[in-house]
Amino acid sequence: MADPTLTGVNSLGIAKAPEDTRVVVAMSGGVDSSVVAAMLKDQGYDVVGITLQLYDHGIAVQKKGACCAGQDIHDARRVSEAIGIPHYVLDYETRFRDSVMEEFADSYIRGETPIPCVRCNQEVKFKDLLATARDLDADVLATGHYVQQKLFGDHAEMLRAVDKNRDQSYFLFATTQEQLDYLRFPLGGLEKDDVRILAEKYGLQVANKPDSQDICFVPNGNYASVIERLRPGASEAGEIVHLNGDVLGYHKGIIHYTIGQRKGLGIGGRDPLYVIRLDPEKNQVIVGPKEALGVTTLHLKEVNWLGQTEISSEGQEIEVKVRSTRPSVRATLYGSGAEGGARITLHHPEQGISPGQAAVFYDGDRVLGGGWIENKS
The missing domain is CATH 2.30.30.280 (Adenine nucleotide alpha hydrolases-like domains)
Structure with missing residues (x-):
C-alpha cells in the first residue's frame, strides 16, 4: 500500500489517519487473529475485538484447539486486555446452530460431504458479524484468514495467500463483492512463521498455541456422533x-x-x-x-461470482479446486440458465468428488468465486 502521508490513504486503504479509522477484528483466540489485532493496534488504529460464541458448550464437546471452544474465548479476552483494546463476546449460538450445524447434519443425511467452515463464513461471520461491525461504525472488519486482497479504488479483489500451505481462499469463495470491499486480511502477505515471530514480538500469550485442526463443533473428527445427536436415528x-x-x-x-x-x-x-x-x-x-471414481463434469448451485464480466455460456478457461487439500486443475466454466447455477468440465478426470463440496474458481492467483457441487458425472 502506498505511503499514507503522500496519498492520504492509510495502510488499510481508508482515506483517514489510523487513529480515526475504527477496525473490528474477528478474534478466535488463536495466534493469527490475535496478531492481526496487535499489529493494527501497534499501527495506531482504533481496534475493537469481537469473539463469537458459536455453540453451547454444555451440548457440544469442548475441545482444546477448536476455534470456538471456551478456552479460545478466554484467550481472546486475555490478548485484548494485554494490548489494550475493548473486547466483546457475542452469543451467536442459535444462529450458528440453525445456519451451520443443522445444515451440516442434513447435508450428510442427503449423502453429501459438507464444508461447515464455508457456511459459517457465509452465513455468520461475513454476514451477521459484518453487520455488527457496521453498527459499531467500523470502517472495516479484519480477520486472520490467509488470503491476499488488492484494492482498486472502492473495488477489492481476492488472491491466494503468499504462504500457499496456509492459503484459505477455498473456504472464502462465497464472500460477496460487497463483503470483500469491507473486509481486510492483513496476514495474506505473510508466512506463518513470520506471524509466530510477530506474536512473540508483541508478547502475546498465544504465540505458541497450536493451530485448530478440527471443525469446531466436531470433537476428534467424529462427525457421525454429532449428526446422531442432532438427528436421532440417522x-x-x-x-x-x-x-x-x-x-x-x-x-x-x-x-x-x-x-x-x-x-x-x-x-x-x-x-x-x-x-x-x-x-x-x-x-x-x-x-x-x-x-x-473419475469425474469430468460438475453441476454447481449457489455460485458466487467475483469476475469482472458475467460467466460465459460458451465457456471460459479457469483453474478450479474441488477439494481444499488438492491443487487447482484446468477446467472450462460454463454459465447456466438457472439462477445461481453453472457447469464445469474438467480437462482431466478427478477422483473422490462429492456433492456438498465446493468448486472454487481461479485465474492464476486471483479468486473468481465458486459454487457448491450439486451433482457430477
Whole structure:
C-alpha cells in the first residue's frame, strides 16, 4: 500500500489517519487473529475485538484447539486486555446452530460431504458479524484468514495467500463483492512463521498455541456422533451394493461413509473397492473399482461470482479446486440458465468428488468465486 502521508490513504486503504479509522477484528483466540489485532493496534488504529460464541458448550464437546471452544474465548479476552483494546463476546449460538450445524447434519443425511467452515463464513461471520461491525461504525472488519486482497479504488479483489500451505481462499469463495470491499486480511502477505515471530514480538500469550485442526463443533473428527445427536436415528443400516447391482454386505448408516472411501467397508476378500456414491433414498452405499471414481463434469448451485464480466455460456478457461487439500486443475466454466447455477468440465478426470463440496474458481492467483457441487458425472 502506498505511503499514507503522500496519498492520504492509510495502510488499510481508508482515506483517514489510523487513529480515526475504527477496525473490528474477528478474534478466535488463536495466534493469527490475535496478531492481526496487535499489529493494527501497534499501527495506531482504533481496534475493537469481537469473539463469537458459536455453540453451547454444555451440548457440544469442548475441545482444546477448536476455534470456538471456551478456552479460545478466554484467550481472546486475555490478548485484548494485554494490548489494550475493548473486547466483546457475542452469543451467536442459535444462529450458528440453525445456519451451520443443522445444515451440516442434513447435508450428510442427503449423502453429501459438507464444508461447515464455508457456511459459517457465509452465513455468520461475513454476514451477521459484518453487520455488527457496521453498527459499531467500523470502517472495516479484519480477520486472520490467509488470503491476499488488492484494492482498486472502492473495488477489492481476492488472491491466494503468499504462504500457499496456509492459503484459505477455498473456504472464502462465497464472500460477496460487497463483503470483500469491507473486509481486510492483513496476514495474506505473510508466512506463518513470520506471524509466530510477530506474536512473540508483541508478547502475546498465544504465540505458541497450536493451530485448530478440527471443525469446531466436531470433537476428534467424529462427525457421525454429532449428526446422531442432532438427528436421532440417522445411522440406519442398509445395503452395500456393487455398481453391477450385487449386494456385497451391509453398512451401519450412510453418514459413516464418504465418496472415495476404501477402508472400513467390511467387504474384504475382493479386489479393492471404493465408495462411488451414496443413495439416501434407497439407503445404499454404492461401491466399485477405483476407475469408477473419475469425474469430468460438475453441476454447481449457489455460485458466487467475483469476475469482472458475467460467466460465459460458451465457456471460459479457469483453474478450479474441488477439494481444499488438492491443487487447482484446468477446467472450462460454463454459465447456466438457472439462477445461481453453472457447469464445469474438467480437462482431466478427478477422483473422490462429492456433492456438498465446493468448486472454487481461479485465474492464476486471483479468486473468481465458486459454487457448491450439486451433482457430477
